[in-house]
Amino acid sequence: MxxxxxxxxxxxxxxxxxxxxxxxxxxxxxxxxxxxxxxxxxxxxxxxxxxxxxxxxxxxxxxxxxxxxxxxxxxxxxxxxxxxxxxxxxxxxxxxxxxxxxxxxxxxxxxxxxxxxxxxxxxxxxxxxxxxxxxxxxxxxxxxxxxxxxxxxxxxxxxxxxxxxxxxxxxxxxxxxxxxxxxxxxxxxxxxxxxxxxxxxxxxxxxxxxxxxxxxxxxxxxxxxxxxxxxxxxxxxxxxxxxxxxxxxxxxxLWLRLASQANAMGARLAKGVAALPDARLLHPAPANMMFPEWAPGTNARAFARGAMFYPMPGAAGRDTARLVTSWSTTEADVDALLTALRP
Ligand SMILES: Cc1ncc(COP(=O)(O)O)c(C=O)c1O
Incomplete structure (x- = not known):
């Protein structure tokens, strides 16, 4: 993760x-x-x-x-x-x-x-x-x-x-x-x-x-x-x-194949994040990087479950994050993160 x-x-x-x-x-x-x-x-x-x-x-x-x-x-x-x-x-x-x-x-x-x-x-x-x-x-x-x-x-x-x-x-x-x-x-x-x-x-x-x-x-x-x-x-x-x-x-x-994998995993993650309760993406995410905003406590819960990502400054009372996928990200990695983010 x-x-x-x-x-x-x-x-x-x-x-x-x-x-x-x-x-x-x-x-x-x-x-x-x-x-x-x-x-x-x-x-x-x-x-x-x-x-x-x-x-x-x-x-x-x-x-x-x-x-x-x-x-x-x-x-x-x-x-x-x-x-x-x-x-x-x-x-x-x-x-x-x-x-x-x-x-x-x-x-x-x-x-x-x-x-x-x-x-x-x-x-x-x-x-x-x-x-x-x-x-x-x-x-x-x-x-x-x-x-x-x-x-x-x-x-x-x-x-x-x-x-x-x-x-x-x-x-x-x-x-x-x-x-x-x-x-x-x-x-x-x-x-x-x-x-x-x-x-x-x-x-x-x-x-x-x-x-x-x-x-x-x-x-x-x-x-x-x-x-x-x-x-x-x-x-x-x-x-x-x-x-x-x-x-x-x-x-x-190779450059395009690696980027296509990163982007495909980005799309899977963006779709999963958008389906989380009380979460939204701050910007469109057509590639491999996204900035979700979600309920307070979401970042801490995911970190406690072993997820690694950067928390970002955001609106008061909300959690914000930056998530980046890469050529080596797998569907299992994405699904594990989505599980770690859920209440
Ligand atoms: C948009 C952008 N430009 C340039 C760089 C610079 O890369 P490097 O860390 O290799 O100097 C980065 C790295 O994060 C980046 O995201």
């Missing part, structure tokens, strides 16, 4: 096997390994983006921070939802890597920025000459931190507003696979066809040991990314172990 996060699950057997295979013999270091060349080809083909530049890093935080640093100077602003991981859970890493760019909140219900709020924020910022920060980049998260989904059309609406002001757009895809599995969109439709310039493509939460790809649909800043990754201390010398994970992740649609 481990529902704290999708990174609480282990790595998929295919990933471990690939790392073991990559351990044989010698390989060129610092990303010059043969596996990395194949990964670049895989990602270009998957995204239908033959020019894309592709780099691997070990964490989502550094993927986001290095991506944003390519576009945001110290005197500029990054526009994102106030609950965005870059704003709330990266310990100031985006500010650190950009040497102090400002994060500007663009609100919206269910973890999603609205076009109206984005327009208003863009109109407010950058108009006071030398006295105010200048606009730099829009950052969107999908699946959002509220567990909700932006459709490609919703992403396109936001990036069009940003582009009209000359801003590029970043997608934090720590749960990109879950978003693709939930939407049925193609990776291209969810990214460059919807106006995304640079993507953090997550692997870790969805069955890898620790690897994320940064995909640059416009490779103009590729060399700068390489320099920033090295200077930021995130160029692995034994890079083949990152490459091997990503190659296995992309082979035979």
């Amino acid at each position: 481990f529902f704290t996060s999708d990174n609480a699950s282990g790595a998929a057997p295919e990933i471990i096997a690939a790392v073991t295979r990559a351990n044989e013999g010698y390989a060129r270091s610092y990303g010059a390994d043969d596996i990395m060349a194949r990964v670049t080809a895989q990602i270009r083909s998957l995204f239908d983006a033959p020019e894309a530049a592709v780099y691997l890093v070990p964490t989502g935080t550094v993927a986001n921070s290095l991506a944003l640093a390519l576009y945001a100077q110290p005197w500029t602003a990054i526009f994102a939802h106030p609950e965005a991981h870059i704003a709330t859970d990266e310990c100031g890493a985006p500010e650190f890597y950009t040497n102090g760019a400002k994060l500007m909140g663009v609100d919206g219900a269910h973890g999603k920025m609205t076009p109206e709020n984005l327009s208003a924020a863009l109109n407010r910022v950058g108009e006071s000459g030398v006295h105010g920060v200048q606009r730099a980049i829009l950052s969107i998260t999908n699946i959002t931190e509220a567990g909700t989904l932006y459709t490609p059309a919703e992403i396109a609406a936001l990036t069009a507003i940003a582009r009209a002001k000359g801003l590029p757009s970043h997608l934090d895809g720590a749960r990109f696979a879950n978003a693709i599995a939930a939407s049925g969109a193609t990776p291209a439709e969810m990214t460059w066809k919807a106006g995304i310039d640079i993507l953090s493509f997550g692997g870790t939460k969805n069955g890898c040991m620790g690897v994320e790809a940064v995909v640059m649909f416009d490779p103009a800043k590729a060399w700068e990314f390489e320099l920033r990754r090295k200077r930021g201390g995130h160029l692995f010398s034994k890079h083949r172990y990152l490459s091997a994970q990503m190659e296995a992740y992309l082979t035979d649609d």
